[in-house]
Amino acid sequence: MSDALLKLQEVGRDFDVSRPWLNRVLEGLPRQRLRAVDSVSLDVRRGETIALVGESGCGKSTVARLIVGLWQPSRGRIEFDGVEISNPATRAATSQVRRRMQMIFQDPYASLNPRWRVREVVAEPLRVLGLASDEAAIDRRVAELLRQVGLAAEDAEKYPHEFSGGQRQRISIARALSANPEFLVCDEPTSALDVSVQAQILNLMTDLQEKLGLTYLFISHNLAVVSHIADRIGVMYLGRLVEVAPAEDLFSRPQHPYTRMLLDAVPDLEMSGKQRTPVAGEVPNPLSPPSGCAFHPRCPHANDRCRMKRPASVVSGTATVACHAVQEGRI
Amino acid sequence: MTPAAALLEVKDLRVEFPTRRGTLVAVDGISFAIAPGEVLGVVGESGAGKSLTGMAVIRLLEPPGRIAGGEVRLEGERIDNLPPDQLRRIRGRRIGAIFQDPLTSLNPLYTVGEQIVQTILTHLQVSPQEARERALGLLREVGIPAPESRIDHYPHQFSGGMRQRVVIALALCAEPRLIIADEPTTALDVSIQAQIIQLLKRLAREHGTAVMLITHDMGVIAETADRVAVMYAGRIAEIGPVREVIHAPRHPYTVGLMGSIPKLGAGMGKRHMRLAQIEGAMPRLNAIPPGCSFNPRCPRRMERCMRERPALVTAGTNQTACWLYE
Amino acid sequence: MRSALARFWDHDLAYSFRRSPVTVAAAVMTLLCVAAAVLAPWLAPSNPFDAAALSLDSAFLPPAWTAEGRAAHLLGTDDQGRDVLSTIMYGARISLAVGLAAVVFAMALGVVLGLAAGYFGGSLDALIMRVADVQLSFPAILIALLINGVARVALPQQMHDAMVLYVMVIAIGLSKWVDFARTVRGSTLVEKNKEYVQAARVIGRHPFAIMLRHVLPNAMGPVLVIATINIGIAIITEATLSFLGVGVPPTKPSLGTLIRVGNDFLFSGEWWITVFPGIALVVLVLSVNLLGDWLRDALNPKLR
Numbered sequence: 001m002s003d004a005l006l007k008l009q010e011v012g013r014d015f016d017v018s019r020p021w022l023n024r025v026l027e028g029l030p031r032q033r034l035r036a037v038d039s040v041s042l043d044v045r046r047g048e049t050i051a052l053v054g055e056s057g058c059g060k061s062t063v064a065r066l067i068v069g070l071w072q073p074s075r076g077r078i079e080f081d082g083v084e085i086s087n088p089a090t091r092a093a094t095s096q097v098r099r100r101m102q103m104i105f106q107d108p109y110a111s112l113n114p115r116w117r118v119r120e121v122v123a124e125p126l127r128v129l130g131l132a133s134d135e136a137a138i139d140r141r142v143a144e145l146l147r148q149v150g151l152a153a154e155d156a157e158k159y160p161h162e163f164s165g166g167q168r169q170r171i172s173i174a175r176a177l178s179a180n181p182e183f184l185v186c187d188e189p190t191s192a193l194d195v196s197v198q199a200q201i202l203n204l205m206t207d208l209q210e211k212l213g214l215t216y217l218f219i220s221h222n223l224a225v226v227s228h229i230a231d232r233i234g235v236m237y238l239g240r241l242v243e244v245a246p247a248e249d250l251f252s253r254p255q256h257p258y259t260r261m262l263l264d265a266v267p268d269l270e271m272s273g274k275q276r277t278p279v280a281g282e283v284p285n286p287l288s289p290p291s292g293c294a295f296h297p298r299c300p301h302a303n304d305r306c307r308m309k310r311p312a313s314v315v316s317g318t319a320t321v322a323c324h325a326v327q328e329g330r331i
Numbered sequence: 332m333t334p335a336a337a338l339l340e341v342k343d344l345r346v347e348f349p350t351r352r353g354t355l356v357a358v359d360g361i362s363f364a365i366a367p368g369e370v371l372g373v374v375g376e377s378g379a380g381k382s383l384t385g386m387a388v389i390r391l392l393e394p395p396g397r398i399a400g401g402e403v404r405l406e407g408e409r410i411d412n413l414p415p416d417q418l419r420r421i422r423g424r425r426i427g428a429i430f431q432d433p434l435t436s437l438n439p440l441y442t443v444g445e446q447i448v449q450t451i452l453t454h455l456q457v458s459p460q461e462a463r464e465r466a467l468g469l470l471r472e473v474g475i476p477a478p479e480s481r482i483d484h485y486p487h488q489f490s491g492g493m494r495q496r497v498v499i500a501l502a503l504c505a506e507p508r509l510i511i512a513d514e515p516t517t518a519l520d521v522s523i524q525a526q527i528i529q530l531l532k533r534l535a536r537e538h539g540t541a542v543m544l545i546t547h548d549m550g551v552i553a554e555t556a557d558r559v560a561v562m563y564a565g566r567i568a569e570i571g572p573v574r575e576v577i578h579a580p581r582h583p584y585t586v587g588l589m590g591s592i593p594k595l596g597a598g599m600g601k602r603h604m605r606l607a608q609i610e611g612a613m614p615r616l617n618a619i620p621p622g623c624s625f626n627p628r629c630p631r632r633m634e635r636c637m638r639e640r641p642a643l644v645t646a647g648t649n650q651t652a653c654w655l656y657e
Numbered sequence: 658m659r660s661a662l663a664r665f666w667d668h669d670l671a672y673s674f675r676r677s678p679v680t681v682a683a684a685v686m687t688l689l690c691v692a693a694a695v696l697a698p699w700l701a702p703s704n705p706f707d708a709a710a711l712s713l714d715s716a717f718l719p720p721a722w723t724a725e726g727r728a729a730h731l732l733g734t735d736d737q738g739r740d741v742l743s744t745i746m747y748g749a750r751i752s753l754a755v756g757l758a759a760v761v762f763a764m765a766l767g768v769v770l771g772l773a774a775g776y777f778g779g780s781l782d783a784l785i786m787r788v789a790d791v792q793l794s795f796p797a798i799l800i801a802l803l804i805n806g807v808a809r810v811a812l813p814q815q816m817h818d819a820m821v822l823y824v825m826v827i828a829i830g831l832s833k834w835v836d837f838a839r840t841v842r843g844s845t846l847v848e849k850n851k852e853y854v855q856a857a858r859v860i861g862r863h864p865f866a867i868m869l870r871h872v873l874p875n876a877m878g879p880v881l882v883i884a885t886i887n888i889g890i891a892i893i894t895e896a897t898l899s900f901l902g903v904g905v906p907p908t909k910p911s912l913g914t915l916i917r918v919g920n921d922f923l924f925s926g927e928w929w930i931t932v933f934p935g936i937a938l939v940v941l942v943l944s945v946n947l948l949g950d951w952l953r954d955a956l957n958p959k960l961r
Contacts, residue, residue: 121853196587262522263595266550
């Protein structure tokens, strides 16, 4: 695909969660590795909003951090606009590419340095990346950014604690925008906010995307939010991408059994009388994931093949699905 | 609802926080009642005072917070002015509580069985053997697989969803008449949420227990509650049957709130459909505007709203505190 | 417009200070002690180190309010005829200077090591923290004795007298850095995972800039508390070393030296030579510790 702004190829990331060396020696324990992200391949097209959804611990936030370079992938390759950015050896050379993507975080109370005035928070990327010539230019740019996210230029002199959660999230967005990025990675940007404020931030993000031509990677656990903002949706389970599909198709014709289960579990606000089908079981311990397809212990369609062999991602209609049952036409 | 039928009746409840810069009123004269077997949802955004209302009912307010006025009646008996030792007998025995974080609700040093048995023995006149039998039955009832072996496990050996089931078993073990559930599903994943909601609903129905379900999640309310009270800035903006409040909200705040909730599939096909939004944010406790506290954000504000505070009036099946329905 | 002073007066910290009479009393006492020590050359009745002014006639004079006391020597005189009040004021000067300098040294060392250990983690963290563990398994006094002993052997005698204060500062400081390092490491681990630090990393800020501009200012709160509490401990450690005879020499006595010197006369009836420096030491350390306790409570949001 030539219009891919970001390409993930078989990206994986392990975390060493072993006990300290002394405990391992004394208690005879082996090293333990947690496979947080496992062979994720994904293309993000210029100008689209792609969402990653899944339950806690499914690896969606890890993918976000791998993309922006907060962590290095253990395996695989990440390309941004045709330049490989996953190799730590070439990190310095790729800094020009990296600055074209920025990140918005979940917790508006932890994402701003409490001791800095808003002006300094928003101006930090300008100073570090050398995007403003002098203090006057910084002042002008900060005021412009604050107005762009729906705050007042005078707010620059205040401290973060003087703002509500929603306003802080606006400040975070202004900081991310000050580096003139093309691509924003948004890690659960509204899940710490109240619904009426969430609506404000989602609308703001939509407006900014239209005005600035941004591309979003939107991480969320809330399918209803995702259905509002995303063009395409990827569903993750235990570090693996199980289904990627255009938003409409994912909601009208979910294919992977896990996607179906997630959709069934969404609370029914319309009160159509539809009963939620509670799913048996919970997400297994990621330290010892099930063999074969990671979802098989909870899957109503699992057979021996699902228990033995891990399904590959295969194109099925408009979607890409990793499921033996779908590929064999059993469901 | 007539007061005689109500299991819990709260009248003009007021919770204050004295601070050095003046007294903050966190819950400002709210009244509601819950009937046996009924689930009352209390919904609101953070800072609306919904959790404090629940805490005030069981008198677990963190100092310096205090009940500054009003009455709380359980089965007709006033409990807001009871001395602490009598209150302790009511907590756990007649009122059970379920909080958001299942981990901090359980003592990590004791097995779940010990904790449930101990609570049963404190409140009910049974032998230790009977208490253990009962504990086993409860764990089975809340859907813990193989309770005979799980009963001797410690809280950390349970997953988040299972732990919340244990907390529910603990809240139920003395067969309370009222359960106060404060954000019981917020810390859980969606697939587990559905299980816990079903469980709460079934238990309320089968045991005739009244439930006060406090949450910010309208979806949970829609599925679980019979009636819902919408709180804003320490007051009830609207209260009524859940179907009515969701499908035909009267108060402009409820209207805005319902419009701002993203609905699954509603934006489908219309790329980037805007959500309805309420401008601004809920006022801080030290800056609650005079008159109707919602007036600065209200699209239908009238001159009167800025001066006079509206009382709850009947509007169709709902009661709402808004001058539009006077 | 509100002046900076008015804002300071209205701040929560200033408010909790005003509300605690014990803290106000401790602050007043601390200020008095510090003023008496700093201004000793101008306030003290006499200069106890001016050999010309000393006469053995006036040795062992009891306090002024007793029968043999003289009005010129309020708290009496010692074995060499030095005015006890004056020696206390000059001694407090040395005690305070050594205590403060030792804490500043320990703080600088501990903050740098703790920040590095917390931020970079891995084997650097393991190395620093294991050294800290080993250090902690020796009592502070023992470490100070060790360093002091090494310095005595390594340095020639005449240099030793000149260097003794610096040796004391280093000895006490080295025995105290672990507290600071552990605290800073702990808060650094918390702060570095906060999203504002991650945001700075995404921008591509240099790790040292992030440590200095983002992590350190937000990790300093508990450090100030420990510093205040440690000033008292450092003064006591210095007094203990001097009392044991390995500290400041009698020619330039600190409070601890004074107590040791006076101790020899305690049973011969000249109690004032040791008791008054002792009271001064207790008052000084107690006041500083009360201030530290208040600061800890005032800065701890959980206790507010």
